[in-house]
Amino acid sequence: MPDNEILVRPLSIEDAADFNHVVGVVARERRYLRFTDAPPMESTVEFLEKSLGSGNPHLVAVAAGKLVGWCDVCRHSFEIEAHVGTLGIGLLPEFRGKGIGKALLDMTIAAAERLDFHRIELTAFSDNLRALALYETRGFVREGVLRMAARFGDEYRDIVQMARLDPELANRDRRIA
Numbered sequence: 001m002p003d004n005e006i007l008v009r010p011l012s013i014e015d016a017a018d019f020n021h022v023v024g025v026v027a028r029e030r031r032y033l034r035f036t037d038a039p040p041m042e043s044t045v046e047f048l049e050k051s052l053g054s055g056n057p058h059l060v061a062v063a064a065g066k067l068v069g070w071c072d073v074c075r076h077s078f079e080i081e082a083h084v085g086t087l088g089i090g091l092l093p094e095f096r097g098k099g100i101g102k103a104l105l106d107m108t109i110a111a112a113e114r115l116d117f118h119r120i121e122l123t124a125f126s127d128n129l130r131a132l133a134l135y136e137t138r139g140f141v142r143e144g145v146l147r148m149a150a151r152f153g154d155e156y157r158d159i160v161q162m163a164r165l166d167p168e169l170a171n172r173d174r175r176i177a
């Protein structure tokens with residue numbers, strides 16, 4: 001594989017330390033994620049073992065053998081929400097804006113739909129224009145804004161709630177009142 005080629009593949013438990021590292025880099029930027037550092041390594045291993053064990057899709061992007069990004073969908077635990085998953089995604093700064101996020105997201109959505117996730121939801125800060133634009137091109141719709149939901153020092157930030165419904169089910173009758 002040429003050095004500049006990006007591979008998207010399923011994450012395995014052996015990736016736990018690299019995954020933890022990438023999550024930590026993005027979290028410590030304090031701009032994109034709701035947490036501001038990586039969880040302890042033991043929590044990451046425990047989380048991944050449980051999530052992979054229950055069949056959730058976890059994909060990673062790899063460049064020249066190095067893990068540079070992740071995308072996952074984690075199924076909700078209540079019985080009536082078992083068709084719902086929460087999506088997370090992130091790339092190391094130097095790998096952004098090159099189409100890798102788009103590829104990761106498309107493959108993760110496809111995997112989630114094969115696993116019967118009918119609603120994929122996520123949150124993003126309202127000033128994360130790149131992420132919001134990407135999600136909208138992939139069928140995610142803004143469902144609301146959680147105003148002043150995050151506080152970084154003196155700065156309050158709004159969080160946008162979005163979801164993508166399985167296109168085959170999105171127009172079904174549903175009880176809305």
Ligand SMILES: CC(C)(COP(=O)(O)OP(=O)(O)OC[C@H]1O[C@@H](n2cnc3c(N)ncnc32)[C@H](O)[C@@H]1OP(=O)(O)O)[C@@H](O)C(=O)NCCC(=O)NCCS
Pocket residue numbers: 026032033089090091092095096097098099100101102103123124125128129130131133134137
């Ligand atoms: C969000 C993220 C995963 C997107 O991945 P990416 O590889 O950078 O994005 P891509 O290069 O695939 O671009 C995807 C789309 O984003 C949009 N986009 C790209 N750069 C943009 C910018 N600077 N401003 C607005 N939209 C932009 C475009 O719609 C683009 O599609 P196009 O190329 O067809 O026009 C990545 O930037 C990232 O990791 N950001 C930091 C962490 C983060 O925000 N995680 C999500 C938290 S909700």
